[in-house]
Amino acid sequence: MGAALTExxxxxxxxxAQRIWREKGAPTIREIAQHFxxxxxxxxxxxxxxxxxxxxxxxxxxxxxxxxxxxEKLLQIPVLAQICAGTPTLTYEDIExxxxxxxxxxxxxxxxxxxVKGESMIEAGIMPDDLVLVRRQLxxxxxxxxxxxxxxxxTVKYFRxxxxxxxxxxxxxxxxxxxxxxxxxxxxxxxISVVRRYV
Amino acid sequence: MGAALTExxxxxxxxxAQRIWREKGAPTIREIAQHFxxxxxxxxxxxxxxxxxxxxxxxxxxxxxxxxxxxEKLLQIPVLAQICAGTPTLTYEDIExxxxxxxxxxxxxxxxxxxVKGESMIEAGIMPDDLVLVRRQLxxxxxxxxxxxxxxxxTVKYFRxxxxxxxxxxxxxxxxxxxxxxxxxxxxxxxISVVRRYV
DNA sequence: ATGTATACCACACAAATGTGTGGGTGTCAA
DNA sequence: TTGACACCCACACATTTGTGTGGTATACAT
Numbered sequence: 001m002g003a004a005l006t007e008x009x010x011x012x013x014x015x016x017a018q019r020i021w022r023e024k025g026a027p028t029i030r031e032i033a034q035h036f037x038x039x040x041x042x043x044x045x046x047x048x049x050x051x052x053x054x055x056x057x058x059x060x061x062x063x064x065x066x067x068x069x070x071x072e073k074l075l076q077i078p079v080l081a082q083i084c085a086g087t088p089t090l091t092y093e094d095i096e097x098x099x100x101x102x103x104x105x106x107x108x109x110x111x112x113x114x115x116v117k118g119e120s121m122i123e124a125g126i127m128p129d130d131l132v133l134v135r136r137q138l139x140x141x142x143x144x145x146x147x148x149x150x151x152x153x154x155t156v157k158y159f160r161x162x163x164x165x166x167x168x169x170x171x172x173x174x175x176x177x178x179x180x181x182x183x184x185x186x187x188x189x190x191x192i193s194v195v196r197r198y199v
Numbered sequence: 200m201g202a203a204l205t206e207x208x209x210x211x212x213x214x215x216a217q218r219i220w221r222e223k224g225a226p227t228i229r230e231i232a233q234h235f236x237x238x239x240x241x242x243x244x245x246x247x248x249x250x251x252x253x254x255x256x257x258x259x260x261x262x263x264x265x266x267x268x269x270x271e272k273l274l275q276i277p278v279l280a281q282i283c284a285g286t287p288t289l290t291y292e293d294i295e296x297x298x299x300x301x302x303x304x305x306x307x308x309x310x311x312x313x314x315v316k317g318e319s320m321i322e323a324g325i326m327p328d329d330l331v332l333v334r335r336q337l338x339x340x341x342x343x344x345x346x347x348x349x350x351x352x353x354t355v356k357y358f359r360x361x362x363x364x365x366x367x368x369x370x371x372x373x374x375x376x377x378x379x380x381x382x383x384x385x386x387x388x389x390x391i392s393v394v395r396r397y398v
Numbered sequence: 399a400t401g402t403a404t405a406c407c408a409c410a411c412a413a414a415t416g417t418g419t420g421g422g423t424g425t426c427a428a
Numbered sequence: 429t430t431g432a433c434a435c436c437c438a439c440a441c442a443t444t445t446g447t448g449t450g451g452t453a454t455a456c457a458t
Contacts, residue, residue, distance in 0.1 A: 402458105404452090407450100407452075411446105413448105428432100
């Protein structure tokens with residue numbers, strides 16, 4: 001799809017993506033120049049042309065803030081409060097809030113998603129093929145759902161700490177908790193969300 | 200939060216929101232004018248001022264496309280392929296794809312989210328307090344997870360059809376399938392996704 | 399009668415913004 | 429040594445774009 005980027009080109013692309021996802025919209029050429037301390041708008045335009053040629057962005061002519069990311073995706077979903085009360089018309093007056101996943105984005109790639117394999121967490125509602133959103137962190141608290149490396153495999157489990165002993169506990173009666181030697185396993189991160197999609 | 204909007208004000212706001220979420224970014228004043236066939240930019244500016252005063256948007260001065268929605272949220276999450284194979288470094292070369300929830304957005308408000316109450320679908324991995332994303336549709340296929348109205352309550356169940364009979368089947372051994380009279384219940388929509396968040 | 403709000407218009411102006419021209423330095427492969 | 433690239437600069441220019449001024453018409457409440 002896209003040719004390889006140099007370090008600097010990648011930094012420019014990342015900056016644009018951040019602005020598009022976190023801030024209001026795409027930056028102007030001069031805003032990019034200011035951020036990278038370029039004293040010429042031509043410099044930025046050269047970068048944009050390269051990024052476009054390599055297939056990472058699309059530019060529109062003579063329009064302001066007209067940088068479009070290839071593979072850009074957006075999400076905003078209204079969250080309705082529980083509607084069991086009984087109004088048969090679902091209006092947006094019932095909106096409870098919004099899915100706010102914006103903050104977990106782009107914090108230096110500290111967040112990623114994993115596809116779940118196996119049924120060890122099935123009783124916690126984490127099914128095979130679900131996606132878990134993982135925030136990379138080394139420390140975790142008792143009861144957290146975490147992703148850890150054991151024997152070269154990434155697994156999703158409960159983190160349990162009892163009297164100096166650390167267990168990785170599945171949520172499936174058919175599986176047994178794993179007693180862990182603190183030195184031989186490593187925590188990848190904490191599961192902060194589960195996403196499942198039906199066809 | 201926000202005062203009531205008139206019909207036309209609401210249409211302008213919806214147009215802006217659509218452009219921000221589906222298209223590249225916020226429209227310019229003249230783009231809005233063109234869409235609504237206003238021959239004056241001042242007309243649009245009046246609308247923007249009203250929308251801002253009523254608390255639906257925020258405007259920045261002397262910036263192009265600087266319309267910001269209150270409660271705007273964005274999402275894009277890289278989806279890593281299952282990494283059980285064993286590389287201890289999670290690189291973005293493992294990206295399997297992207298959570299693509301963009302398409303389900305703003306198709307005339309056909310999608311909304313519901314917070315789950317009760318444990319009737321617990322064996323399908325749908326837990327209390329989960330959010331289910333629902334696409335509004337009246338028809339559904341055998342085996343779909345749907346949201347239906349029964350007795351003034353919205354419930355999440357499997358849709359089962361056997362020999363002219365329609366059942367709403369829970370995923371919980373403690374609950375029994377509900378035989379439904381086709382005429383007295385109504386399907387709200389199909390569950391297309393489940394989202395759960397941990398603290 | 400007066401004020402306030404909605405819903406438009408025309409026109410002008412300055413700032414913001416994209417674009418063009420014409421440079422420069424270095425690196426690296428042909 | 430020539431060319432292609434990455435990586436910068438200065439400066440000018442035309443268009444886009446936000447903003448301001450000053451209108452018109454209707455409706456509605458005080």
